[in-house]
Amino acid sequence: MKFSALRDIKRPRFWRLFATHTFSCLGAVAFLFGLYDVLRPNAISKVNFPFAAAIAVFSIIYASVRSYPRPVEEAYTKPNTMIRIVEGDLFSQPENVVVGMTTTFDTQIPHIINPGSIQGQFLAKVYANDVAALDSDLARGLISVTPSGHIQKPGKGIRYPIGTIVTIRQARKHYFCVAYGEMDAANQAQATMDGIWRSLENLWREVRAHTNGDPVAIPVVGGGLARLSQIFPAQDSIRFIAMSFMFASRHTRVCDRLDIVVRPQDVERLDMLELQAFLTSLKEI
Known part of the structure; x- marks a missing residue:
């Protein structure tokens, strides 16, 4: 057992x-x-x-x-899709991957971006810590996006709207870089539930446009450096993501499967049976 x-x-x-x-x-x-x-x-x-x-x-x-507890997953028929809650490393998943960022798309580690964060792992595992290469791909994706403002702080100062997404293709996988948080003048990242919801809505549209229905892996969003972990714990974040995905899927199918990837150190705080019951209840929306 x-x-x-x-x-x-x-x-x-x-x-x-x-x-x-x-x-x-x-x-x-x-x-x-x-x-x-x-x-x-x-x-x-x-x-x-x-x-x-x-x-x-x-x-x-x-x-x-x-x-007896089983893998937490639920298959749906309207539309034909599935949601799974997976324990493990986000970047070891074979699917397309969602990476949370801030509206300034900062990349510099370790003073601005924590090396242990999802974005820090993205830089290390996908770009082999080549900051210039990542900056180049982000800049290319932001060419057609109108900035929303400017902030005086160390690092990047140009702000883009909440929910801006840069889609990067590397080694047959799409990486959806989603700006759901904002940096303040001290490079402290913050996010709001409204901003995360709007960002997820944009994300599902981008997934439809690029993946041809292939599965997508997303981390638990809203915690850590986003300063929401106290009022928006992982259990609630998972429900939030799943509900947003199903609402979008009811409108137009997003993809074959969504994997919500939870870090091993966070699993102990989750009630998997409750999450399974919640995923099952989404069949009724």
Whole structure:
């Protein structure tokens, strides 16, 4: 049994599911025995203790199988798509990748961009820390975008609108660089829920235009340097992303599958059973 499964078994939702499945199984057995009693009166009274115990054990096994934590994913038919929650490294995923940035598209590490951030990993793993190459690709993608202003600070000073996206193609993959946060004069990144929502709306349109339906991997957005982690924890961020994706997909299909990639160190704070229930509930929107 994986440690993550042990963690989920400790949560109240697991035990509520376990109890529900146990009693539903016992209820089904009782109903069948009731029908049997109508056909064979007094036969039920002859059932001995070992047989009754076997029924109880069967109900417990059935409930355990039904309630045991599984990979968190949900397939949808309207439209035909899927959402998965994946633990791992964003840049080891085979899909197209979403990279969060700020409206100034700063790239300089370590004083402006944290090397451990998604953007820092993007620079290291995709560009081999070649800042000039990344800046060149970003500049090429921003040629047709009208700046929204200028800020005096170390690093880049030209601001672009929230939700600006630069799509970069490298080694058969698309990297969608999404500006969902803003830098202040001290190079402190900040984001708002409204800005993230608008950025996601733009992202799904860009994904439609470039991927031909191929799957996309996105990190949990809004935490870390975006200064939203206290009021917008990972659990809420995942629901936010999934809901935005499904709303967009209901309008026009976005892609075959969306993988929301969670860092291993963040998984322990998530209630996977609750997230599975939320993904299932999206079938109704």
